[in-house]
Amino acid sequence: MSNPGYHNEENPYFFREPRIGDSRHIHNLIGNSRPLDLNSLYCYLLLADHFRKTCIVAERDGNILGFISAYLHPLKENTLFVWQVAVDETVRKQGVGSRMLEELLKRPELKFVSNLETTVNPSNRSSQSLFESFAKRLGVSCNMSILFSEDLFGDADHEAEILFRIGPFDNR
Ligand SMILES: CC(C)(COP(=O)(O)OP(=O)(O)OC[C@H]1O[C@@H](n2cnc3c(N)ncnc32)[C@H](O)[C@@H]1OP(=O)(O)O)[C@@H](O)C(=O)NCCC(=O)NCCS
Numbered sequence: 001m002s003n004p005g006y007h008n009e010e011n012p013y014f015f016r017e018p019r020i021g022d023s024r025h026i027h028n029l030i031g032n033s034r035p036l037d038l039n040s041l042y043c044y045l046l047l048a049d050h051f052r053k054t055c056i057v058a059e060r061d062g063n064i065l066g067f068i069s070a071y072l073h074p075l076k077e078n079t080l081f082v083w084q085v086a087v088d089e090t091v092r093k094q095g096v097g098s099r100m101l102e103e104l105l106k107r108p109e110l111k112f113v114s115n116l117e118t119t120v121n122p123s124n125r126s127s128q129s130l131f132e133s134f135a136k137r138l139g140v141s142c143n144m145s146i147l148f149s150e151d152l153f154g155d156a157d158h159e160a161e162i163l164f165r166i167g168p169f170d171n172r
Contacts, residue, residue, distance in 0.1 A: 013096065014059040015103035018048040018067070022057055025064040033086035035121065044069075054080065056104045058087070058096050066096045068104060073117065079167075080110065082118040085130065097130045098137075105171055115167030119147050121159040135166045142166050 018026065023044040031038045047055050047069050058066030065088040073079040087096045105113060116134075120127045135142035147163035 012060050013065070013099070015056055015100060016059065017052040018055050018057045019052070020045060020048050022064055023048045026057070026067045029064055029067055029086050029088060030084060032089065035124065036084055036086060053107070053109060054104070056100050058100055060091075063088075065091050066100050068100045070104065072113075076115070076117070078113055079115040079117055080105070080113045082116060085118075085127070092126070098134060101130075101134050111172050113171050114169055115165060117163060117165050119161035119163055122162060123159060131164050131166060135164075138166070138169045140167050140169045 023041060026044045026048065027038070027041045030036050030044070051069065051071050054070045054072060056066075056068050056070075057064050066086065068085050069083040070080050071083065073081045082101075085097055085100070087100075101116075104110065105116075118131060120131065132142055143165045145163050145165075146160055148161040150158065150160045
């Protein structure tokens with residue numbers, strides 16, 4: 001089946017791999033999801049194509065209402081690095097972000113993943129809550145350290161990126 005999402009009246013979302021045709025909608029969603037950095041459309045095309053096995057969208061009634069970009073960390077074994085998470089503002093705080101993380105890790109090809117990493121800006125309360133609550137549900141620790149300090153962004157007026165390392169957990 002090409003669309004292995006869970007879908008019924010109570011849970012009207014499909015959680016699935018992104019398709020190339022979703023890229024414009026993902027680009028719009030990220031553009032409307034401050035404070036996320038908006039990358040080029042080409043970047044989202046590559047994510048939806050080359051990295052679809054580690055990315056996920058939440059679709060409802062044909063609309064893309066959530067997106068996570070992630071990739072397997074090239075230097076750390078069994079570690080999934082979550083790059084951007086966005087949920088349409090009309091459906092925030094309804095568990096869509098949490099469900100996307102959970103559905104992503106349920107994929108058979110990601111069973112070996114035992115740690116999740118991401119970066120969070122210090123002022124982004126919703127992002128912090130999303131990942132802290134995820135770690136809490138798994139019953140594992142969430143260690144924080146600075147990955148990219150503010151000065152690395154030069155004049156861009158960009159907050160530091162704090163690395164959250166969640167795990168280890170048994171995902172089998
Ligand atoms: C961050 C974001 C993806 C969270 O998605 P969401 O679907 O609203 O998250 P959930 O409903 O699954 O909530 C997860 C947890 O975070 C908490 N939370 C969500 N938004 C919150 C907020 N604004 N303030 C405090 N807590 C918040 C929820 O209460 C929940 O906690 P719980 O599990 O203990 O009940 C969404 O707010 C968003 O798209 N923000 C803009 C883009 C962004 O900042 N992305 C993150 C950086 S990568």
